[in-house]
Amino acid sequence: MAPLLEVERLGVRFHTDGGVVRAVDGVSFALAHGKVLAIVGESGSGKSVTALSLMGLTRSANTELDGAVRFDGKDLLNAPEDELRRVRGGGMAMIFQNPMTALNPVQRVGAQIVEQIRTHERISRSEAWERTVALLRRVGIPRPEVRARAYPHEFSGGMRQRVMIAAALSCAPRLIVADEPTTALDVTTQSQIMDELEQLCRESTVALILITHDIGLVARMADDVMVMYGGRVLEHAPADALFEDPLHPYTWALLRSVPRLDRERVGRLPTIGGSPPSLLNPPAGCHFRPRCPHSFDRCVEVPPLRESVDPAADGEEVRGKQDEGHLDRCWLDLDTKRRLRHLDRLDTQAVALACTDGAA
Amino acid sequence: MARFALRRLFQAVIVLFFVSVFTFLIFQVIPDGTPALRLAGKSATPQTIAAVVRQWGFNKPIWVQYADMMGRIFTGSVISYSEHVNVLSQIERGLPATLSLAIGAGVIWFVFAVVVGALCAVRAGHFIDRLLTLLSLTAISAPTFVVGALGLYFLAWRVHVFPLSGYVPLSQSVGQWFMHLVLPWISLSVVYIGLYSRVLRSTMLDNMHEDYVRTARAKGLSERKILIRHVLRTSLIPIVSMWGLDFAGVIGGGAILVEVVFNLDGVGQYAAESIQALDVPPLMVIVMYGAVLVVLIAALVDVLYVWLDPRVRLEA
Structure with missing residues (x-):
């Protein structure tokens, strides 16, 4: 079976006032259905840029992308914007690092998930709302039918990240890209969130790209590990091999x-x-x-x-x-x-x- | 909500007290502020003047005069010095013109500012942004009376697109009402359109880089939806609070110039005439009415603000 995601010599260059920044330089990897790939590295190693580039979120007038990103056999790197939009939040969903700022502060959390569902599926507002409530229940938010009507500032950081996870799951993605999903949370919440994310991934056989600098998390969840540094992959191995050798x-x-x-x-x-x-x-x-x-x-x-x-x-x-x-x-x-x-x-x-x- | 209303009411009382005291005092200390001389008419005998002083109570201590004035304001029986007419009825007569001018202009400047600001933000750095920026800066620097006068000269005098001046009540003719107000609306709005569109442009450019906008993009939303639902929606917050204050300011006195230029015969014009005649009673009432409106509209804007930004709570 063909891999779900194939990245071939992905290169991302930013044209800045100071010159050209090669943020990602020739990154290649493949990810099979339902597998977990961890990308580790220090800040500025290019791991987030790699993740964002998968769904074209680094596209801009000052960005130069090369290589190929094939998702389900279709190249996304050179895909037109409207084709990319169908993948974003649909087949490939993203969970961001900071749940405090990743949700729109003036929109009810339920509405933000409904918005995503209705972008990808032609269903009624009430159906989308029902699914949203079910999703919030699934990620462990108590009294979801009430909480769906609340605003992001009425949630704790951990609860907001659960909302983000619920949103990511809303359109049955085949790949979730989680960019340091627990970095902004306190330690106890971190492990709860990761427990749930892990369980949800196993339940639904969705593949996960986990970007983190938490080595413990990698050891626990990853099938494969990619160590990035200065925009390049320095080591890429199955998780057991990486830790043992x-x-x-x-x-x-x-x-x-x-x-x-x-x-x-x-x-x-x-x-x-x-x-x-x-x-x-x-x-x-x-x-x-x-x-x-x-x-x-x-x-x-x-x-x-x-x-x-x-x-x-x-x-x-x-x-x-x-x-x-x-x-x-x-x-x-x-x-x-x-x-x-x-x-x-x-x-x-x-x-x-x-x-x-x-x-x- | 009840606490909020109560608090605002209390604030309003304090504001009104100080505004009334200061207005009253100003007219006590300005040169030639002795109203008895003017009330007695030309070549009045000292006896007449003395009679006027007694009749109007100018010989009483100043705080008693102030209290008398306030009493008359609250019973609605203030009589102007110059025309000996009831001030309230004069204001009531001028109110439709002033409100038509202010509300119309307020809507126009808000709508146009949003359109111009959003357009500039979306096309930041492009030709249309630069052009609109230039126009905005010109608008901000152009005084209301200059815009009004230019409009009058070109669009009413040289080319008879709009009537020269005056006000036609809405009840009399909607078309005429509209035509008479177009130029006043424009002259009043231009500065605010310029100012607000600048503020909106920069707020939107800031908000475009917010994390939740990236989230919206990652959800697969189209750029248009991202712009309207996520960027514009949050960027309206500062604009709305500015609008509240400026709108209250326009009703409370900012419309004077435009009313005079276009001879709209509204409350502002009445205020202007009263100032020229050093006629204290109408000014006291107009200033008080302006202050009440400012406080009231500010409270309304706060309520609107909560609706726009749920993080804000109505407490104070």
Whole structure:
């Protein structure tokens, strides 16, 4: 079966007063029906821009898009606006980061969902209203028939995000793109919301792209993980493989900076030294090079995103023991990576465990 | 709601008190403000003047005079100095013209400002935006009497599109009423159209970048619906509050110039004539009536505001 979503060498360039910003540079991935893909990375890594570009929300006079985004076999990147509108909120729905500002403050929440339903389906206002109430009940909003008539400011942050989720589900999407859906919420609400989102996705076999910097969340929900940095994908692997055998030095750094409850920490929580690259004037070669403790002369060339190779096997490039479909963008060979990782004392098993435990 | 109304009523009383005291005092201190001399007529004997002073109570302490005046205002028996007629009936006579002018202009400037402002915001940076911006700035800088005079000269004097001046009651002829008011409406509205459309344009441009607009787009709404239901709807909030104050201001005195230029014989014109004659009683009443309207309309706008922006509560 063809994948639900295929992204091929997606590139997003913003023309700004300061010059051209390559916010997304050659991002490719595929997502099957009902699967969860997590995109992780620091702020400014291009993960949100990638997500927004999937449904053409970055389109503007100052934006240059290239590559292809195929949803259900249809290219969306070059689709005319009215074709795109049918997909937005219909087959592909989006949940935004900040539920405090993502809802229109002067419209009743029910009306905002009804508006979406009636944009995509020719049904009466009262039918749409009934469905809205049912949706709000499904996402765990108490007394939905009353609350549907309330305004966003009468809801807490968590409840507003539930409203957003209900809106996203309203037209039976096949893909939900959730852009840091819990970042703006407090910790207890975060896990409730994610529990519900996870359950809803499983119930309805809708695929999910989860953009986050919460590694625990990734460990818990994702089938696949894509690590982004400076607009490029640095590592792309099935979630288990990524946690057990992370291959890119940036991924190690990310995993090391996850707070751990299961062991005593000496000193400060490790952070990644330096700051993310300016995409207006990015470093040559690998974008992580200036911050990477293992960089060497070859890193001034851009490494390809590929399965790591092990040159040990007699000049003939053969795959090491890594999992199928585990891609990373680093010049180091597989063996060296594993040795360096060991020297870095990154206890990958424990990280993976801590992540899943922490989230549970 | 009851608390809100009560509070507003209390505010109104305070406003009216201060407005009346200040108006009264101003006419006590301006030079040649002695009304007895003018009331007694030309070449009056000292005895006549003394009689007038006694008759009108000008010899009483000033606060007693003020109290007398206020008493007469509340019983509706204020008599003007210059024509010895009941002020209230004069105001009643002028009210239809003033209200026709103010309400018509208020509607016109609101509607046109929304159209112009929205058009500028949608086409920001394009030719039409620049053209309308230029026109708006011109409108803002043009005084009402200049626009009125130009309109009169070109559209009533040189080309007889509109009548030169005067007011025809609505009950007499709708067409004539309309034709007589077109130029006054335009001259009164032009400044506000310019001002409001500028404010609306920038509010809309700000709101276009709000998260909920992106949400609306992600829901699959057409650009037109996004613009009207999400961007324009929220951007109207500041415009409405401005409109409330300005509309009250126009009714409470801002229409004077236009009424005089077009000889509409409304309340404003009556006020202007009374000022020239230093005729205190009509001015007191007109100022009070203006203040009452300002307070009343401000309260109405607050109610409207709650409807527009549910985050606002009627409490104060």
